Amino acid sequence: MTERLKIENLYKVFAKDPARALQILASGGDKNQVFEKLGQVVGLNGVSLSVPSGAMYMVMGLSGSGKSTLARCINRLNEPSAGRILLDGQDIVPLDEAALRHVRRTRISMVFQHFALLPNKRVIENVEFGLKLRGVSAPERRRRAEEVLSVVGLARWAYHRPHELSGGMRQRVGLARALATDADILIMDEAFSALDPLIRTEMQDELLRLQSTLNKTVLFITHDFQEALKLGTRIAIMSEGRLVREGTPQSIVLEPGSEYVAAFTREVDRARLFDARSVMSEPATLWRGKDGIVVGEAAGGPGFLLDGQERVMGSVSDAQIVHARQTGEAPALEPEHVCVAGSTKLVDVARHYRPGLPIGVVDEGGKLVGVLGVAQMLARIANAPAPQDGSAP
Amino acid sequence: MIDADSLAIFPIDQWIQDGVRWVALNLRPLFLAIKWPVENLLGFNDHILHATPFPVVVALTLLLAWRLASVGIAAFSAISLIAIAMLGVWNEAMTTLSLITTAILFCALIGVPIGIWCARSDRVWSIVRPILDIMQTTPTFVYLVPVVMLFGVGTVPGEVAVVTAAAPPLIRFTNLGIRMVEHEIVEAGLAFGADRRQLLWEIQLPLAIPTILGGLNQTVLTAMVMSVVVAMIGAEGLGLVVLQGLGRLDVGRAAVGGIAIVLLAMMLDRITQKMAEPKSKGASPLLEAVRHLLRGRTVGDRFTEETIPAAAKQPV
Ligand SMILES: Nc1ncnc2c1ncn2[C@@H]1O[C@H](COP(=O)(O)OP(=O)(O)OP(=O)(O)O)[C@@H](O)[C@H]1O
Ligand SMILES: [Mg+2]
Numbered sequence: 001m002t003e004r005l006k007i008e009n010l011y012k013v014f015a016k017d018p019a020r021a022l023q024i025l026a027s028g029g030d031k032n033q034v035f036e037k038l039g040q041v042v043g044l045n046g047v048s049l050s051v052p053s054g055a056m057y058m059v060m061g062l063s064g065s066g067k068s069t070l071a072r073c074i075n076r077l078n079e080p081s082a083g084r085i086l087l088d089g090q091d092i093v094p095l096d097e098a099a100l101r102h103v104r105r106t107r108i109s110m111v112f113q114h115f116a117l118l119p120n121k122r123v124i125e126n127v128e129f130g131l132k133l134r135g136v137s138a139p140e141r142r143r144r145a146e147e148v149l150s151v152v153g154l155a156r157w158a159y160h161r162p163h164e165l166s167g168g169m170r171q172r173v174g175l176a177r178a179l180a181t182d183a184d185i186l187i188m189d190e191a192f193s194a195l196d197p198l199i200r201t202e203m204q205d206e207l208l209r210l211q212s213t214l215n216k217t218v219l220f221i222t223h224d225f226q227e228a229l230k231l232g233t234r235i236a237i238m239s240e241g242r243l244v245r246e247g248t249p250q251s252i253v254l255e256p257g258s259e260y261v262a263a264f265t266r267e268v269d270r271a272r273l274f275d276a277r278s279v280m281s282e283p284a285t286l287w288r289g290k291d292g293i294v295v296g297e298a299a300g301g302p303g304f305l306l307d308g309q310e311r312v313m314g315s316v317s318d319a320q321i322v323h324a325r326q327t328g329e330a331p332a333l334e335p336e337h338v339c340v341a342g343s344t345k346l347v348d349v350a351r352h353y354r355p356g357l358p359i360g361v362v363d364e365g366g367k368l369v370g371v372l373g374v375a376q377m378l379a380r381i382a383n384a385p386a387p388q389d390g391s392a393p
Numbered sequence: 394m395i396d397a398d399s400l401a402i403f404p405i406d407q408w409i410q411d412g413v414r415w416v417a418l419n420l421r422p423l424f425l426a427i428k429w430p431v432e433n434l435l436g437f438n439d440h441i442l443h444a445t446p447f448p449v450v451v452a453l454t455l456l457l458a459w460r461l462a463s464v465g466i467a468a469f470s471a472i473s474l475i476a477i478a479m480l481g482v483w484n485e486a487m488t489t490l491s492l493i494t495t496a497i498l499f500c501a502l503i504g505v506p507i508g509i510w511c512a513r514s515d516r517v518w519s520i521v522r523p524i525l526d527i528m529q530t531t532p533t534f535v536y537l538v539p540v541v542m543l544f545g546v547g548t549v550p551g552e553v554a555v556v557t558a559a560a561p562p563l564i565r566f567t568n569l570g571i572r573m574v575e576h577e578i579v580e581a582g583l584a585f586g587a588d589r590r591q592l593l594w595e596i597q598l599p600l601a602i603p604t605i606l607g608g609l610n611q612t613v614l615t616a617m618v619m620s621v622v623v624a625m626i627g628a629e630g631l632g633l634v635v636l637q638g639l640g641r642l643d644v645g646r647a648a649v650g651g652i653a654i655v656l657l658a659m660m661l662d663r664i665t666q667k668m669a670e671p672k673s674k675g676a677s678p679l680l681e682a683v684r685h686l687l688r689g690r691t692v693g694d695r696f697t698e699e700t701i702p703a704a705a706k707q708p709v
Contacts, residue, residue, distance in 0.1 A: 075584055101587075104586035109584070109585065110585075113577075117581075118578065118596065118600070120599050134586065181585065
C-alpha cells in the first residue's frame, strides 16, 4: 500500500504569533508549560504520522487532546503553526488560497459531527454542494448526486429537507455529500458521536460496507476506543496534543505502552478483537514417520498428521502419539479435527472447539501454519501472560 | 455662586453654523449627488402610486399580502386601505407610502451590503457599531437639523432623513444574521472549497435571510415613523395632515391623519413581520414567499409529500 497522507512534526498553537510557544515546545516543554508561561493553548505538539492509501486511520484520545485540531489542520481549517502535511508527497501547508481550494474541492472531503447540512436546501442539493462549488454543470451534478444517494440508501429521500430525516439518515446525507466529490481522502470528525447507540452501530457497519468497495483513505476521529477497534486498520492515540501510541488495533491492546493507553484497552472484548493468528504457536514436530509427520504443541497434547505438502490429513490423540514414540509404529489416525483460518476471532475459535481435538490454523491452501493451545487462548482473553508449560494453572 | 449661564462663554452655536455652512457650500456636489437618485426614484414611485387607480392598488395589496403573509393579513390590508380612502386622505397616504417604499429600496440597497461588510470584518463592525448606536439613540426629531442645513426643506430632503433613520436596523440585523449562521455549516462550506463569494451566496445569506427580514420589519416601522416626522421640514403626506390639523387647532383633521397613519403602519408591520416568520422549519421564508408568488401554490414540504408518499415509510 502506498502512502497517501504523511504528517511531519506538526505543531498548532492557538495564538497570533506562535514563535515563542514553538521555542518552548522545541526545547522539551509541554502544553501546560506553554499555557503557564504565555497563556497560549497548544493544540498539536509535534505530531508525525503516516496514513497508507486505503486505510481506516483512527485518531483517538480524551477530550481536548487535539484530535479535532489534527483533523482540521489537514484541510487547513486550522492553520498549522509549523510542520508539513504531505498529500501524495506534496506539502499542502504553503499552498495559496486558490490551490488550497482546489485541494479541498477535489482531494479531501469532510463529514461533520453535527452533520452541518444546509437546512434550506433539499437532500439532493446538499449532496450536490461540493460539485456546485467546483462548478460542475447542473445535470451532471444531479446525476452524480442521485448515484451517491442510492449508494447510501437514501434515493427516495432526495427531495426532502434535512429536518425531515432522522439523525442517522442525516449523517448518511453528510457522508453522501463527502463521497460525491470523489475526493480520495475522507476526514470524519466524530461523525457518529451524535447518534444513539443502535444507529451508531448501523452507521459503522455501513461505513465498513462502503469502504470495502470505495477504498477511500479515511481519517476517522473518535473518543470511543471500541469504535476505533471496530473500524480501524490503524489507530493513533493522542494526549495533550502529542501522539502517544500508534499501531494496529491488536498491537495496541497487546502492548499499550503507557497507563494512559492501557486505560482505554481495559474494557476491550479481547475474544472479539484477537484472531487465531495472533495467538497461534509454531507447530512442533512430535513424531516423524515415512507416511508423514505428526505436529502439535510443543508442550504435548493431541496433534495433526500432515502429508508431504504439510496439509492436514487428520488428528492423532495424545495417547497415540506416546504409543507411536515408544513403539515406532504409525499412530492411529482420526479423521475428525478442528482447523480455522488465521483471521478467525478467538470467540469463533471457541465455538469450534471440541474437547480432545487439537486446533490448527491453516492458510488458503490448507497448509498448517500454526497450532492453538487452549491455555494460550484463555490467557490472551484474560490479558494474563501466556503460560509457558502449556498447562493451565 | 456661579451661574450656569455664565459658563456659556463660547459661541458654539455660531461655530456649528459656520461649520455647516462651510460644508454645505464646499461639498455641494456631494449632496446634490446624494439627492439626485433619491429625488428621481421618489418621484417615480410617487407618480406610479398616484396614477394607479384606487381599486387596483387595493387589489394588488390584497394579492401581495396574501402571498407574502396570509389571508387574514390580506383582508386586514384591503380593509385598511378602504378605510383610509373613506377618511378622505387617500392621496396623502399614497405620498407617505411612496416615501416608505422608496426608503425601503434605498435601505436595502445600502444597508444589506454594509451589514455584510460588517459581518465579514470585525474592524469595520467596530467602527460602524458606535455610529449605529448613536443613530438609533438619537431622537428622530434631531435628524431633521442637519438634513435641513445640508439638503434644505421639502419632500426630497424629508426622504433623505427617512432613509438615514431607517437604515441602521437593517445593517444591524444583516450583520447579526450572517454572524449567527451555525459555525459548523460555514466550516462545511470552507471544507468543500467555497471561496468568499460562494460562502456568502450559498451559505451565509440564505441562512441569514430570516434575520434580515426581521431587520426589514424594523426598518419599515422606523421609516413609517420618520415619514410622519419629516412633515416638520415640509415633506408631504399623512404627517402633513396631522401637522396642519394641529396648526389650525382642527382636532378632527389631525385625528383623521393619525388614524390613517396607524392603519398604514399596522398593515406594513403585519406583512413584513409575517415574511420574517419561518413558515416551515429550515425553509427560508423569502425564497418560499417568492416561490409562492411564482407558482401560485404552496410548494415547500407539501410538494414532496404529494409526489413521493412512499418515502415516508422507508426505515432508517
Ligand atoms: N479555536 C481555538 N482557539 C483556542 N484554543 C482552541 C481552539 N480550538 C481548540 N482549542 C484547544 O485546543 C485543544 C485541542 O482541542 P481539540 O478540539 O482538538 O480537542 P479534541 O481532542 O477534538 O476534543 P473533543 O473530544 O472534545 O472534541 C484544547 O485544549 C482546546 O481548548
Ligand atoms: Mg473534537
